[in-house]
Amino acid sequence: MAKQNKTKLYATVLAEILSEKQYDEKKIVNNFVKLLVDSGYENKSKEVLDLAQDLLLQKQGKRKITFETARAITTSQKKVLDSIVNKGDVVKEKISPELIAGIKIIINDSKQFDGSLQGKLQRIL
Amino acid sequence: MENAFISQFGIDWKLFLSQLVNFVIILIVLRFFVYNPVLKMLKERNKKIKEGLDKAEEANVRLKEVDAIGKAKIKEAEITSVNMIKETENKAKALGHELQKKLEDSQLKMQKELQDNYKKQQEQANDLVMKNAVELVKKTIIKTVELKPEAIDEALIKKAAEEINNG
Numbered sequence: 001m002a003k004q005n006k007t008k009l010y011a012t013v014l015a016e017i018l019s020e021k022q023y024d025e026k027k028i029v030n031n032f033v034k035l036l037v038d039s040g041y042e043n044k045s046k047e048v049l050d051l052a053q054d055l056l057l058q059k060q061g062k063r064k065i066t067f068e069t070a071r072a073i074t075t076s077q078k079k080v081l082d083s084i085v086n087k088g089d090v091v092k093e094k095i096s097p098e099l100i101a102g103i104k105i106i107i108n109d110s111k112q113f114d115g116s117l118q119g120k121l122q123r124i125l
Numbered sequence: 126m127e128n129a130f131i132s133q134f135g136i137d138w139k140l141f142l143s144q145l146v147n148f149v150i151i152l153i154v155l156r157f158f159v160y161n162p163v164l165k166m167l168k169e170r171n172k173k174i175k176e177g178l179d180k181a182e183e184a185n186v187r188l189k190e191v192d193a194i195g196k197a198k199i200k201e202a203e204i205t206s207v208n209m210i211k212e213t214e215n216k217a218k219a220l221g222h223e224l225q226k227k228l229e230d231s232q233l234k235m236q237k238e239l240q241d242n243y244k245k246q247q248e249q250a251n252d253l254v255m256k257n258a259v260e261l262v263k264k265t266i267i268k269t270v271e272l273k274p275e276a277i278d279e280a281l282i283k284k285a286a287e288e289i290n291n292g
Contacts, residue, residue: 101278
């Protein structure tokens with residue numbers, strides 16, 4: 001629990017700094033990772049960075065959208081998906097062959113739309 | 126005249142007197158040394174005989190009492206044994222009933238278990254059939270998807286985008 005609070009604290013600080021846009025983002029992130037390593041917190045650095053990104057996006061009113069598909073998304077499919085992506089949204093793609101076909105869309109790691117064939121089969125059968 | 130008459134019978138007074146004295150003496154001696162001891166002995170013997178008869182009578186009475194007690198005991202033993210037999214019979218009957226009930230319960234339980242097992246097996250078989258059917262359907266769908274995966278992906282993605290855009 002204390003470690004989780006610490007992760008959130010680091011992430012919040014990083015998100016605050018990055019949101020000010022006065023400094024070079026890359027440099028800030030690098031220095032922050034170094035700080036985490038010096039603090040003996042390097043094994044949680046990915047978690048901190050992911051959380052910081054989420055907080056930053058939330059602060060900027062932007063979303064993190066993950067498209068999970070069975071195969072790599074084609075250009076024509078990307079065009080269709082662009083209709084749900086707003087400017088500034090961070091888009092991630094993930095390939096999960098167990099979905100069989102279709103897509104699973106996860107927004108901000110919380111809202112989830114399951115349009116995969118696997119999901120449809122699970123609901124029907 | 127009188128003396129003459131006595132003398133006619135040949136009685137000598139002097140001899141008669143001496144013999145009388147002798148007789149009395151002998152009578153006294155015999156009475157003291159023979160009659161009394163014999164009488165005493167007879168009395169004692171009579172007493173002993175009476176005692177023996179009394180004891181025999183008492184023994185007879187006792188024997189009758191013992192006989193009566195024995196008869197009573199035999200009767201009591203008979204009653205007790207009859208009661209014991211009756212009790213044993215009742216217990217045997219009760220045990221029989223209990224065993225019968227247990228047997229019936231056991232049979233019912235076994236029947237229920239068999240029915241449950243049959244039902245369970247039927248359910249398992251149904252589940253297996255359903256699972257196999259589902260797997261078959263899944264495999265068929267997967268095979269169908271594998272024929273034109275991009276087209277199906279595109280259709281599903283389009284539908285997903287529409288649903289998200291429509292709220």
